[in-house]
Amino acid sequence: MSETELFTRLLYYGTVHLNRTEExxxxxxxxxxxxxxxxxxxxxxxxxxxxxxxxDEIMPAGIT
Numbered sequence: 001m002s003e004t005e006l007f008t009r010l011l012y013y014g015t016v017h018l019n020r021t022e023e024x025x026x027x028x029x030x031x032x033x034x035x036x037x038x039x040x041x042x043x044x045x046x047x048x049x050x051x052x053x054x055x056d057e058i059m060p061a062g063i064t
Contacts, residue, residue, distance in 0.1 A: 013037050 001009075010033060014025030018036055025033065041047035 010037075013040075 011022065011025055014020045014028070014033060014037075015022055017040055018025075020028070028036075038047065042049055
C-alpha cells in the first residue's frame, strides 16, 4: 500500500466511521487516530483486544 493510499484510507476512516471533519482528521496526531480506529473496531466487534486488563491489575490494593 502506498503512502497516498494509506492517508486516503485513514481520512476515510476518520470522516466516515469516526464522525470527524476532514480538518479534525488531519490535525489529529497519528497515534491517537490509530487508537481511535482500533477502539471503534473493537466496539463494533470487528476486532478483539490484544490483551484484556482489569482495573484490579493496574491499581494497587488499598487505593480507592
